[in-house]
Amino acid sequence: MHEVIENILKRNQLSVTGSRVRILELFLGQQGALAHGDIEKRTGEKFDRVTVYRTLQVFLNKGIIHTIPTADNSIRYALCKDDCAGGHHHDNHVHFVCNECGSTICLDEVTIPGVKLPIGFEPTQVEMVISGVCKDCREK
Amino acid sequence: MHEVIENILKRNQLSVTGSRVRILELFLGQQGALAHGDIEKRTGEKFDRVTVYRTLQVFLNKGIIHTIPTADNSIRYALCKDDCAGGHHHDNHVHFVCNECGSTICLDEVTIPGVKLPIGFEPTQVEMVISGVCKDCREK
DNA sequence: AAGAAGATGCAACTTTGTTGCAAAATCTTT
DNA sequence: AAAGATTTTGCAACAAAGTTGCATCTTCTT
Numbered sequence: 001m002h003e004v005i006e007n008i009l010k011r012n013q014l015s016v017t018g019s020r021v022r023i024l025e026l027f028l029g030q031q032g033a034l035a036h037g038d039i040e041k042r043t044g045e046k047f048d049r050v051t052v053y054r055t056l057q058v059f060l061n062k063g064i065i066h067t068i069p070t071a072d073n074s075i076r077y078a079l080c081k082d083d084c085a086g087g088h089h090h091d092n093h094v095h096f097v098c099n100e101c102g103s104t105i106c107l108d109e110v111t112i113p114g115v116k117l118p119i120g121f122e123p124t125q126v127e128m129v130i131s132g133v134c135k136d137c138r139e140k
Numbered sequence: 141m142h143e144v145i146e147n148i149l150k151r152n153q154l155s156v157t158g159s160r161v162r163i164l165e166l167f168l169g170q171q172g173a174l175a176h177g178d179i180e181k182r183t184g185e186k187f188d189r190v191t192v193y194r195t196l197q198v199f200l201n202k203g204i205i206h207t208i209p210t211a212d213n214s215i216r217y218a219l220c221k222d223d224c225a226g227g228h229h230h231d232n233h234v235h236f237v238c239n240e241c242g243s244t245i246c247l248d249e250v251t252i253p254g255v256k257l258p259i260g261f262e263p264t265q266v267e268m269v270i271s272g273v274c275k276d277c278r279e280k
Numbered sequence: 281a282a283g284a285a286g287a288t289g290c291a292a293c294t295t296t297g298t299t300g301c302a303a304a305a306t307c308t309t310t
Numbered sequence: 311a312a313a314g315a316t317t318t319t320g321c322a323a324c325a326a327a328g329t330t331g332c333a334t335c336t337t338c339t340t
């Protein structure tokens with residue numbers, strides 16, 4: 001596990017530091033997405049709020065994580081699949097937000113269908129967020 | 141114009157007040173979506189910040205406007221088409237965010253295609269946001 | 281092991297959003 | 311058209327979220 005994390009960091013020319021390792025651990029340890037607040041809580045407030053902000057910012061710039069749009073105000077972050085290059089990365093899967101448990105899940109296997117835009121509009125990125133009840137909550 | 145606005149308000153059992161009229165004017169006077177900040181600026185800070193928040197909240201509850209999810213943190217609001225009933229309204233069109241001019245546009249004529257979710261997931265709402273370059277910016 | 285480069289924590293601050301309450305505006309009724 | 315009931319508004323105070331500068335501490339390089 002720690003091997004994998006060091007790898008991610010080094011591949012992106014990032015130094016291996018406590019907060020970066022811990023935050024990547026969190027992302028790797030679950031399939032869903034994390035909001036800033038989640039991360040603060042789950043690290044046991046071990047790192048400064050500012051450090052978490054800056055770490056996430058760095059990960060975003062490097063394309064290690066991506067943001068997920070939500071209808072409510074909160075930014076969610078999720079790990080990118082390996083082939084996301086810094087900055088412009090391709091994040092063409094559907095995101096699911098569960099209204100019961102609040103978790104956000106990347107449905108990597110569900111590809112976003114194409115749409116035909118009116119003439120003149122030139123798309124560069126497509127996001128699709130589906131909210132409802134997730135598998136785990138349905139089974140309860 | 142004012143006729144139309146009064147109509148919207150009365151249809152929703154809302155009293156006709158300065159801020160409500162002005163804010164609806166803004167929405168009707170352009171095709172895109174507005175963030176809270178836009179509204180404050182364009183009203184010339186004539187209304188209290190709190191009033192704007194509360195007005196938007198009321199419009200949301202009545203289904204006069206709807207929110208648009210964005211990957212950055214800002215909530216955008218746009219007018220609903222007439223047939224949105226209070227609370228649960230159907231907002232099944234694609235939203236477009238222009239990276240040049242920053243405007244958010246409802247593509248009412250583009251319907252969100254259906255997707256097949258993995259077993260167990262039960263969707264209640266689907267949002268689709270496409271970013272890129274809008275028609276107006278392309279033509280420049 | 282030492283120096284350079286980079287990351288962290290702290291403090292102070294800005295921006296964004298919320299709540300309670302008194303004053304003001306709107307609507308209803310006569 | 312005015313009085314009273316009901317809503318809405320603005321203010322103040324607060325809470326939460328995010329940012330910046332700077333000194334200190336870590337990490338990386340050689």
